[in-house]
Amino acid sequence: MKAVLVFALLAAGFAAAGSQARAADPIVGTWSGLVDQYPVGTQPQYPATVTFTSSSSGTSAYSSLSCGGELSGGGSGGAYRFSEYISYGRATATSGGCINGSIDISVQGDTMSFRWSGSWNGVRYGASGTLHRVGGHRRAGWSPGSWVRGTSVANVLGTCFTTWTCQPSSPIMRAPESKVVSTRAQRTKGACAITNDPESCGVCISYEPAARCEYCVAPQDCDPSFMDCCSGR
Known part of the structure; x- marks a missing residue:
């Protein structure tokens, strides 16, 4: 009886190990x-x-x-x-x-x-x-966009400034559970600074739910907190 019990425990152990191996396939x-x-x-x-x-x-x-x-x-x-x-x-x-x-x-x-x-x-x-x-660990990164010239305005001191809008080629792609279709990304640098220099423009890459979208636009030299990145779509 003892030998039978030991064999049963070993068999259960092999079954559990096999189940874990199947579940651990990298593609699942x-x-x-x-x-x-x-x-x-x-x-x-x-x-x-x-x-x-x-x-x-x-x-x-x-x-x-x-x-x-x-x-x-x-x-x-x-x-x-x-x-x-x-x-x-x-x-x-x-x-x-x-x-x-x-x-x-x-x-x-x-x-x-x-x-x-x-x-x-x-x-x-x-x-x-x-x-x-989805749900995996991924570092934030940047992919390039391009600044498009907007309107030029004069301030109270008579200095003229031009606003620029960052328009990357990639659409905003949300996670599947959001049930929201992709839309084109477009943000204005005027929320952070009005500038004549459109060189710094990029796409911040992150995951839901922290960012609520996979692609959000912010100038690389601009504090994202001023841009309110990824909200108000």
Whole structure:
């Protein structure tokens, strides 16, 4: 009886270890980010979200394109290949939409390299970008924008100043749970300072819920507290 009990405990231990190993696959979880499409279409850059429940299956969603699909495939060692079947928002001969394709993925920590490819009417299409694990740890960074000249005004001393608006090429992309579609980013430096020097312009990158959006605009030489970054969209 004692030997049977020991064997049962060992078997339970092996089962628990196996369950933990399966749950620990690097790709399991939800990933979100921006991808660039080529050839360039009506939306050259758009948000992509993929969720994997195992190393062999998952779902995809492209909120600004109103489409998504089912992913099947697999891999190991952080490298995966999936087939994507569009389950809603599929393109037809008479309407736009998304098409089936293949996705090559590599995962390192909380960062995912995403490369999609497919064809439609004999034309090859592709999209690639970097996605990040939702809820993962990610350092803030900057990507460039461009300052656009606004109106010029004279102050009470007669000095003329020009306001500038920072307009990055990337849209504001919110986390999937926010249920808000992406919008173009546009902030005015006048909230912090009125200047004739538009050189310092960038995009602050962070995650919800702390920032409530993934892309918010602020001059790099300006205190974000004066810009009220990421609020009042």
